[in-house]
Amino acid sequence: MKRILVDSDVIIDYLRIKLGLLDKLFVLQKEGTVELFISGITVIEVYSGLSADRMEKEIDQLINCFGVVDLDKNLGKKAGEIRRSLGNKVRLGDLIIGATAIALKAGLATRNKKHFERIPGLKFWKG
Numbered sequence: 001m002k003r004i005l006v007d008s009d010v011i012i013d014y015l016r017i018k019l020g021l022l023d024k025l026f027v028l029q030k031e032g033t034v035e036l037f038i039s040g041i042t043v044i045e046v047y048s049g050l051s052a053d054r055m056e057k058e059i060d061q062l063i064n065c066f067g068v069v070d071l072d073k074n075l076g077k078k079a080g081e082i083r084r085s086l087g088n089k090v091r092l093g094d095l096i097i098g099a100t101a102i103a104l105k106a107g108l109a110t111r112n113k114k115h116f117e118r119i120p121g122l123k124f125w126k127g
Contacts (some may be wrong), residue, residue, distance in 0.1 A: 002034045004125050005101040006066065007110035008045040012037070014063070015046075016056060021109060024127055026065070039100040041093045044114040069100050078103055082119060089118050098122045 004025060014022040020114035028034040046052070046059055069075070079099035083092070090098070101108040107125030108116060116122055 001032065002032050002125075003037060003104050003106035004109050005037045005039065005069070005104055005106040006042070007097060007108060007112065008038075009111050010109055011042065011046055011062065012049065014109070015049075015058065017049075018103075021111070021127065028127075029065075035067065036065065037069055037100075037104060037106060038063070039097045040068060040070045040113070041096045043068060045093065052097060057086045069104060071096060075099060075103055085120070086118055091115065095119065 004027065006022070008062065010021050010025075013020040025036055029036050043063060046063070047056070048091065052059060071079075075096070079096045082099055083095055086095075094115045098116050100106075101123070102119070102121050107123050109125040109127070110116060113124060116124075
């Protein structure tokens with residue numbers, strides 16, 4: 001089964017318009033062909049949105065559809081190594097999300113490939 005790490009932008013799009021890439025990913029998950037994950041950083045990004053207060057129950061339900069990968073010592077080390085090699089060319093949150101995808105051996109589902117393309121070894125999910 002393929003692993004897919006879903007970026008914050010994909011989830012935020014879904015919360016705003018109830019359409020987009022996440023619909024396709026949920027179908028694949030239901031079929032049993034993929035496992036969906038998000039980074040703990042994504043949880044922070046989604047709950048920090050301006051509409052999170054009024055959408056809290058909906059966000060809670062949506063987050064429960066994913067395996068959440070928390071930042072631990074090993075993931076922190078991997079992200080630190082990547083950051084050291086790149087300098088400050090990738091935003092820290094994006095760097096941690098990219099490192100999470102690498103550690104999971106997962107493809108990253110995102111609409112913002114430009115934010116991540118400098119991360120060596122990162123593979124994007126091509127749906």
